[in-house]
Amino acid sequence: MAPMEQKAVKARTQTFITMNNRSCILRCRRHGFTLIEILVVTIIGVMLMGGMLNVSVQRYRRMQVEQYAKQLFLAAKYARTYAVEHQKPCQLVLSEETNSFAVYGQASQSSGETVLSNPYTRPRTMDNDIQFEKIAITPSGSEETQTGLEQQSVVVFRPDGSADTAIIQIGNGTNHYSIAISGGTGKAKVQSGELDELPVDVIDLDMQ
Numbered sequence: 001m002a003p004m005e006q007k008a009v010k011a012r013t014q015t016f017i018t019m020n021n022r023s024c025i026l027r028c029r030r031h032g033f034t035l036i037e038i039l040v041v042t043i044i045g046v047m048l049m050g051g052m053l054n055v056s057v058q059r060y061r062r063m064q065v066e067q068y069a070k071q072l073f074l075a076a077k078y079a080r081t082y083a084v085e086h087q088k089p090c091q092l093v094l095s096e097e098t099n100s101f102a103v104y105g106q107a108s109q110s111s112g113e114t115v116l117s118n119p120y121t122r123p124r125t126m127d128n129d130i131q132f133e134k135i136a137i138t139p140s141g142s143e144e145t146q147t148g149l150e151q152q153s154v155v156v157f158r159p160d161g162s163a164d165t166a167i168i169q170i171g172n173g174t175n176h177y178s179i180a181i182s183g184g185t186g187k188a189k190v191q192s193g194e195l196d197e198l199p200v201d202v203i204d205l206d207m208q
Contacts, residue, residue, distance in 0.1 A: 061129075062175045068126050069170055069177030069190050072101055076155070076181055076188040078121040079103045083157040083186075090116075092155040094168065096132055100125040126170070133176065134169035134195070140183050161186045169195055 076092050082105050083090040090105040091113065102123035103116045115123055135153045140162055157163040165183030169176060171194075178195035181188045 058174075061172055064127060065130055065170060065172055065175040065177055066192070068124065068130055069179060071124050072168065072170065073179050073188050073190040075101060075103050075121050075124075076157075076179065078116075079105070079155075079157045080161065080163060080186040080188075082116065083159050084161050087159040089159065090157045092157070094132060094135060094153040094155075096153075098125060099128070099131065129172045130170060131172070132168065133171045134167065134178075136167040138165040138183065140164050155181060157186050167195055 079090040079092045082088075082103070086105070088106045090103060092101065093104055094101045100123060103121050104113045105116045107114055107116075117123060137153055137155055139156070140158070155164045155166045163181055163183055163186035166181040167178065168181075169178045171177065176194045177190060177192055179188055179190045180195060
């Protein structure tokens, strides 16, 4: 092959290689991501994760209030059952000072009132951000109503199934649950949200 022809072939080969390299670079650029695109995707991901975290926290806080409300409801239910079965008064004691509640009953004829702790009920201390938001108790046979919050509030359950009429609302400022106890039947009812402003001496859970 003549020198001129060799130079021509070499030139064409270099041109072909150069064009292929440029084509590869263009393809890589078309299929890759720019720094701005990566930053935008990252910001969107962080925002979505933050929103999901906030929803999860709010859901957890609501579940906490709901859990304590159900435990308080079960405590009231057990106090009524204990009073009827043992034919002895039983008390549901609410303490603002310790942010707790417990059931007190007389274990035997010779013993005094003691805390009842068993698989059905036991003393509970609520988390600091969950409080007794409202307590209203009307002792059976009395026209006086105990309203507001005191160091200790007591709901008495009696052997005939009756109890002090009571409204108890707990919450964390955002989520609220209410427990109402009927004086005539001693039965309790729990509901989500703030309890309607009803006089505690006219609540009849059997009619709701």
